């Protein structure tokens with residue numbers, strides 16, 4: 001049993017301005033909490049500067065969109081540019097976005113070939129709102145979708161599952177992976193909040209589960225056990241991705257959900273149990289949302305502790 005932690009230095013250099021809740025302080029808080037928890041040493045840390053290549057991006061994104069993002073990156077220190085209403089880039093953002101996706105690709109390589117049992121990618125910018133040809137919700141490139149398509153097309157895995165537990169629907173992931181062969185996408189999310197998705201699914205490989213404001217973690221556990229688990233057992237994925245958002249935490253004002261630190265341990269345990277039955281626990285978990293640094297850091301530690309069976 002070995003758990004990897006993947007991160008990159010440019011996490012701290014993707015600056016988004018004082019108004020954005022998606023800030024470098026999120027990563028600082030997680031790193032400080034990991035040190036305070038005494039968990040350092042219990043997992044294999046990989047600080048990588050691997051960047052997603054053009055061909056990796058283009059499995060998930062439109063060439064014009066990639067070129068557009070690159071053209072909008074400012075070359076002046078401190079300058080901020082909006083690439084969507086709520087997505088800001090600065091001088092080092094391209095590097096950070098490429099390295100976020102690169103971390104996930106590296107984690108996939110090491111989990112797929114058995115060097116690691118599972119992995120958590122502590123990265124920003126997040127990815128699950130990034131569409132095929134559109135930035136949204138603090139997301140530039142869709143880290144999980146890029147890695148899922150890499151696992152299928154380059155590593156030749158035949159069955160891959162993506163489980164999105166962020167409070168917000170992974171609409172970008174749905175846009176990119178909907179209809180893709182060999183990939184099943186499951187998403188639970190709070191009803192009637194950003195990105196205001198329909199509850200219906202147009203693609204047979206997209207599975208949406210709706211929570212309502214005030215729901216606690218047990219509602220998510222019930223969805224995963226009753227709805228997702230039978231489908232996952234039947235599908236029998238070779239690799240499971242978690243789009244791990246922590247903004248359903250009761251202390252996080254970005255959603256009306258009321259999850260606790262312990263709920264994140266329970267949710268992780270249920271997914272890990274499913275993974276043990278279908279794919280030798282091969283999980284690559286990737287940070288998405290979570291904007292209240294203290295609860296984010298505690299929930300991430302609970303998640304990693306559970307992944308590592310500590």
Ligand SMILES: [Zn+2]
Pocket residue numbers: 166167168245247254288289290
């Ligand atoms: Zn979110």
